[in-house]
Amino acid sequence: MTVFKPTTVQRQALKLVKGGAKHILLFGGSRSGKTTVLVMVIIYRAIRFASSRHLICRYRAKDARSSVLRETLLPALTNTVGTNRYNYLAHESMITLFNGSEIWIGGLGDREQADKILGHEYNTIYFNEISQLSYISVTTAYSRLAMRVPGCRNLFLYDCNPGSPLHWAYRIFIRKQQFLNGEPLVKPELYASMILNPADNAEHLPDDYISDVLGAMPEKQKARFRDGAWVKAEGVIYELFDESMILKAADMPKDYDRICAGQDFGLNITNVKIGWVHEVVYVIADYGAFNMTTKSFNEELTARHWFDLGPDSFSFPVYCDPAGGERIQEITGGVKANNSVESGIDFINAKIERGQFFVADGCTGVLSEIWDYCRDEAGEIIKVNDHFMDALRYAVFSDVQQGVIAQ
Incomplete structure (x- = not known):
């Protein structure tokens, strides 16, 4: 030995x-x-x-x-x-x-x-x-x-x-x-x-x-x-996103022209809520859970007043992973999302490049993934720790494809 x-x-x-x-x-x-x-x-x-x-x-x-x-x-x-x-x-x-x-x-x-x-x-x-x-x-x-x-x-x-x-x-x-x-x-x-x-x-x-x-x-x-430094990964998809785009709650808009959300299913189940002010995207909130049923997750969102938009409350769409099947019906406001991955990524990147994309600092799920969301050497998206990124894309790009928001 x-x-x-x-x-x-x-x-x-x-x-x-x-x-x-x-x-x-x-x-x-x-x-x-x-x-x-x-x-x-x-x-x-x-x-x-x-x-x-x-x-x-x-x-x-x-x-x-x-x-x-x-x-x-x-x-x-x-x-x-x-x-x-x-x-x-x-x-x-x-x-x-x-x-x-x-x-x-x-x-x-x-x-x-x-x-x-x-x-x-x-x-x-x-x-x-x-x-x-x-x-x-x-x-x-x-x-x-x-x-x-x-x-x-x-x-x-x-x-x-x-x-x-x-x-x-x-x-x-x-x-x-x-x-x-x-x-x-x-x-x-x-x-x-x-x-x-x-x-x-x-x-x-x-x-x-x-x-x-x-x-x-x-x-x-x-x-x-080699050096053990904390840096953005090679091949980061949202390369131009930086800390200047992370806003304190007090700096977020008080009112939005429109609100919607994106929903991803799976072992890591996630929801990302966004708001639009003209052509600017604001990531308002996110929530995720591990190994939770869709029904229980939706009940948790409701308990967190996720769908409560105040005295002038109106329903908003929650664009869900289209592979979710019957689970989509268990989400309040759930509808099928547009899952055009590359087009959705290109659209969000365009928003970032134009300075039309901001994230509230309380959106820890989105912020923990956005700089590690990357491609491998073959140009394929690395499907690890990307659940909030999928939900974000469903929300942003589906609203655009519905014709509600101008491209």
Whole structure:
């Protein structure tokens, strides 16, 4: 068996985990050792506290199994305790250790998988690559950190290659603000973070990896994957959107010529409400939930006075994902949206370029996705963490296509 030999920076990260924080984020560049450190923390806790239970989750279960389970967790377990002291149950995506402890692996982006892994309580929940996870899905999992094992302090662990400065993790861990309202964290001492970069893990990397592989990347990718900087992603679709377009509530219009909304369905269910003043689009509010039925979601919107527009109230259309089928009927004012993706994106980009697009600072869903909504190298939209973006497009472009708003 091989003993884990952490680098100097990894030892500092382990010291951070042993501190008093309940939420620990390790962020930084590619292959910097973040995942290795947190996997070893889980292994140690599973061995140290018999019959404890721990969860490693990502957006997609298959990615968690390939990048964390097979590349890091299983080799580390073999080197730490030996192959005969743990058992991997592939059909359950779960590992049992010699002392009765369990390590579960799963994804939060699939309803069946999410129901399965969130049906248990844990002592540790490790969110791997949170740049792909919505704030809603992460906080929904919070309630499952409820297992009690004597002497074991329950922990949330996170890692990521940094996303944009609008991402929920940046606001919480770096700015020390509550994501939903921007107010200071009530207990900032419970949230700790640390940067780990490839240079800190150079002894475990090929000699040319940092200089020839990461160094050859485009500037934005280099900043993110080599230097661990929080920057807009490469290939961002709404590239020209900037912080000057984010308005305080007091700076939003008091009246609108027209109001409508967009509705996206799925495990992450979202609604975005917009208003028009002449040809200018204002994103007024957004709301999302994780693993909630359409009927319950609509009841929640009603409870939030979503459809109440004051004494001069009038009904407004909610343009829904046309693939929603019968679910559209469960949304107040629900009608089929125009789902012309590229045309809708082009229209919103035109509004941004003309200075005719603004977002209220309370629209945390839209703001958490808009700078990470991007295309891959083949020009295809990356379908991860894009639920508010879809709802936004349904609202804006469907109204235009209905002929209500001039193009």
